[in-house]
Amino acid sequence: MKPIVTETRTAIINAAHDAQIVVRPIHDLGEHDVLIKILSCNLCTSEYGLWSGARTNKPLPMTFGHEWAGEIIQVGERVSGLAVGDFVGGSYTFDPYSTEALEGRTSEAPGVKPYDTQWPDGYYGRYDGCAEYLVQSQESIYKFENKIRPSEAGFLEPLATVINGIKKLDIKKGETVVVIGGGTMGVLNALVAKQKGARVIVSELMEKKIRVAEQLGLEVIDGSRVDPVEEVRARTDGRGADTVILAVAATAANKQGFAMLKKLHGKVLMFAAGYPAPEVGVDANKIHYGKMQIFGTFLGEFADFKESCHLLGSGEIDVSPLVDKEYPFDQIQQAFENAIIPGGYRTTVVMQ
Structure with missing residues (x-):
């Protein structure tokens, strides 16, 4: 035609x-x-x-x-x-x-x-x-x-990629999910995790991004004022995060993410890519003895795009x-x- x-x-x-x-x-x-x-x-x-x-x-x-x-x-x-x-x-x-x-x-x-x-x-x-x-x-x-x-x-596409990654984590209601990085993709991860029933904490350094996250009703740690690892442990009564989503590609962020994870069965989603590639930031034995689950994610599938389209079109995600x-x-x-x-x-x- x-x-x-x-x-x-x-x-x-x-x-x-x-x-x-x-x-x-x-x-x-x-x-x-x-x-x-x-x-x-x-x-x-x-x-x-x-x-x-x-x-x-x-x-x-x-x-x-x-x-x-x-x-x-x-x-x-x-x-x-x-x-x-x-x-x-x-x-x-x-x-x-x-x-x-x-x-x-x-x-x-x-x-x-x-x-x-x-x-x-x-x-x-x-x-x-x-x-x-x-x-x-x-x-x-x-x-x-x-x-x-x-x-x-x-x-539509950024949210679909987030939905795809969140599905891998099998988030349960009431779990604590920490998102490191309050940029576009970090905020989207936080909003979807919150919709799944998690308690979501965003760790961010920049004042503008902290304000936007708070505007969207998200709990925030100002990493420029406190140690995010110590603050997560303080806010979880020493337990640590059930899940950490790494939405910024930096070795320091990776190290923080693994350090704030709970002792056993913690989950980490490596959401962001960086150039040059950052170090993973964790000792292999800690993965072994801590029974950690580490996930990589890239792109979304057809079903994720359909869900993203609904969440945006209905206004459920702002x-x-x-x-x-x-x-x-x-x-x-x-x-x-x-x-x-x-x-x-x-x-x-x-x-x-």
């Missing part, structure tokens, strides 16, 4: 500190594809890390943008469950008929593009949602039950304080300059 729009302006990271907007053709719609008018796209940590030069693990020039929200303006001939006018977000593409997908492991399924995928026009990238228009297959499109602010709908600043699409360079300022949350690029 021929698209009703034939070209799109798309943002690319051309080189360190160099974001540009280029014009790209829109390919024909397959029978299960939809054409989306993008309303906004949030800048992810991995993207502004690449733009700043802090991350050098992906090829350039690269298309990007996976925290987008938009409106469907055209559907393929065999699309079901989606219609023109629907307010949607998206995930990575995948083969829905593969064994992995049918087992619920969509992030491991064939069809998930690696970051070094090269598009026909020469650009690299897994995603290309920071654009005016996007064609994507229906299995990776999620319809919101209410039309919320597009910049908030852009949290991400409004995590939208830092919005920039018009033509100011993509300025948007990246804002995104790398320490202490911020999500920077949003608005297409209209």
Whole structure:
């Protein structure tokens, strides 16, 4: 099917500190594809890390943008469950008929593009949602039950990755969960853990992030004023945390996380990645004798995106304080300059 729009302006990271907007053709719609008018796209940590030069693990020039929200303006001939006018977000593409997908492991399924995928026009990238228009297959499109602010709908993917990690922890009501790091992903982890019935404590150093966490009703430790390990033990009558979520990638944070864990059967979720990679921060014998469980997590699955879509669309998870600043699409360079300022949350690029 021929698209009703034939070209799109798309943002690319051309080189360190160099974001540009280029014009790209829109390919024909397959029978299960939809054409989306993008309303906004949030800048992810991995993207502004690449733009700043802090991350050098992906090829350039690269298309990007996976925290987008938009409106469907055209559907393929065999699309079901989606219609023109629907307010949607998206995930990575995948083969829905593969064994992995049918087992619920969509992030491991064939069809998930690696970051070094090269598009026909020469650009690299897994995603290309920071654009005016996007064609994507229906299995990776999620319809919101209410039309919320597009910049908030852009949290679909980050929240889905959090949900995926939280599921691994099997959090029980009343358990103490400490989240180290009060940035965007730390706050999302804290909000989901709290929704599961846990007592959640966020450990953070920066005053702005402490204020936002408190605004969202979270218990906070100001790590610039007290020793977080001693404070966690004091607040738990010496017992320590049942679970620690490491939402900042730093050796010091890792060491703190393991030190504040309860003596036996503690759980640690290694949520954040860092470049260069931090040390794990714990003696192997302590893992052994303490009967610890350590989890890694990356991406979310189809079911996690569905849950994320519901939590955002219903308003059960409030991400409004995590939208830092919005920039018009033509100011993509300025948007990246804002995104790398320490202490911020999500920077949003608005297409209209």
